[in-house]
Amino acid sequence: MKKRELKRALRDAFPAPDPVGKRAFLRSLPPAPVSHLRFLLGQAGYIRKSAWAASLTVFALALAVGRLAPQDAVWATAALTPFAAMAAVTEGARSALYGMEELELSSRFGLKSVALARMGALGLAHFLLLALLAPLGPAGLVRTGVYLLTPYLLTALLGMAALRRLRGKEALYAVAAVAVLVAGLSLALHSGLDAYAPANFRWWLLALLLAAGLTAREYRNTIKRTEELSWNW
Amino acid sequence: MDIETLYDKIYRYCYHRLRSREAAEDAAQEAFARWLASGVCRSESAALRYLYAVARNLCVDEYRRKKQEPLPQDLPAPDGALETLALRQAVAALSREEQELILMRYVNQEPVSVIAGALGVSRFAVYRRTSAALEKLRALMKEDEP
Numbered sequence: 123m124k125k126r127e128l129k130r131a132l133r134d135a136f137p138a139p140d141p142v143g144k145r146a147f148l149r150s151l152p153p154a155p156v157s158h159l160r161f162l163l164g165q166a167g168y169i170r171k172s173a174w175a176a177s178l179t180v181f182a183l184a185l186a187v188g189r190l191a192p193q194d195a196v197w198a199t200a201a202l203t204p205f206a207a208m209a210a211v212t213e214g215a216r217s218a219l220y221g222m223e224e225l226e227l228s229s230r231f232g233l234k235s236v237a238l239a240r241m242g243a244l245g246l247a248h249f250l251l252l253a254l255l256a257p258l259g260p261a262g263l264v265r266t267g268v269y270l271l272t273p274y275l276l277t278a279l280l281g282m283a284a285l286r287r288l289r290g291k292e293a294l295y296a297v298a299a300v301a302v303l304v305a306g307l308s309l310a311l312h313s314g315l316d317a318y319a320p321a322n323f324r325w326w327l328l329a330l331l332l333a334a335g336l337t338a339r340e341y342r343n344t345i346k347r348t349e350e351l352s353w354n355w
Numbered sequence: 356m357d358i359e360t361l362y363d364k365i366y367r368y369c370y371h372r373l374r375s376r377e378a379a380e381d382a383a384q385e386a387f388a389r390w391l392a393s394g395v396c397r398s399e400s401a402a403l404r405y406l407y408a409v410a411r412n413l414c415v416d417e418y419r420r421k422k423q424e425p426l427p428q429d430l431p432a433p434d435g436a437l438e439t440l441a442l443r444q445a446v447a448a449l450s451r452e453e454q455e456l457i458l459m460r461y462v463n464q465e466p467v468s469v470i471a472g473a474l475g476v477s478r479f480a481v482y483r484r485t486s487a488a489l490e491k492l493r494a495l496m497k498e499d500e501p
Contacts, residue, residue, distance in 0.1 A: 128493060132461045135442045138370040141380050148359060152391060157398055
């Protein structure tokens with residue numbers, strides 16, 4: 123008997139009677155545990171296509187500006203990042219926006235994990251895109267990174283604060299308004315104050331640190347609120 | 356991760372260690388309960404490594420507790436009749452460790468890394484011992500040929 127034939131024949135050489143209690147046992151099992159990465163990828167699949175499209179549009183516009191007018195690339199991209207942040211924030215709060223919290227809370231994966239995973243997946247994708255854009259700016263990697271991250275985090279911070287206080291469509295409009303406001307502010311800072319000049323970089327750095335700290339706090343508060351909701355149900 | 360496939364593999368493994376359907380089912384179910392309670396093995400290969408290791412220990416405990424029972428007669432009849440019967444006899448002539456390796460590698464079709472993790476040996480050792488067991492099996496089959 124050849125080796126390959128032997129290996130195939132071996133499958134019949136270890137017979138076992140059918141287990142009697144298999145069905146009942148498998149039915150009694152809780153759902154199989156899922157790895158963090160698999161969960162994150164699974165939840166990324168539930169992110170709306172429009173959210174991905176918005177993120178990619180921002181990225182494509184930034185690339186186009188960088189190619190057509192490199193001197194304007196930084197402030198123009200900085201003015202676009204709030205819209206990417208808006209997509210991430212509204213995605214994390216989608217169940218609250220559409221009044222589906224109760225359903226999400228009763229599902230296999232808790233609302234907190236789902237919101238965290240979706241915002242995390244989209245946020246991670248945005249940071250990757252921003253990291254790809256940063257070296258393209260004429261101001262250097264660090265400065266461009268700071269210029270792009272600050273409006274992004276500011277929008278995320280104000281958007282999450284709005285979502286925590288408002289409900290339904292009102293919250294969605296509030297986040298959109300915040301994104302427009304921050305984008306307008308970025309434009310105003312360029313045209314009115316010449317804020318993107320190297321001399322003003324320390325203020326940007328300060329603003330970024332402040333925005334990052336407050337965003338982390340707001341993120342924690344948002345998650346805490348979800349836990350409270352979970353407890354109340 | 357298909358839990359049913361995992362269950363079938365672990366049950367078959369336990370059955371060939373214990374030679375008793377009830378004991379094999381108990382051991383497989385206990386292994387699954389411990390795996391789910393552990394909450395640490397999330398990927399399929401990690402789950403298999405954990406399940407095989409626990410099932411192996413449970414089988415050893417069970418084997419020590421009571422003597423090995425003879426292979427019951429209610430097993431499914433082989434399709435290839437004589438050749439399969441000869442192969443089963445040849446398999447029975449192998450040592451317990453060799454049978455275990457052959458079962459895991461060629462019947463349950465586990466990757467070498469899973470077997471190495473479950474048995475606590477190197478991948479090289481698994482590869483070497485499996486090849487040796489397969490050669491021994493071929494030699495036994497040749498002896499039986501007319």
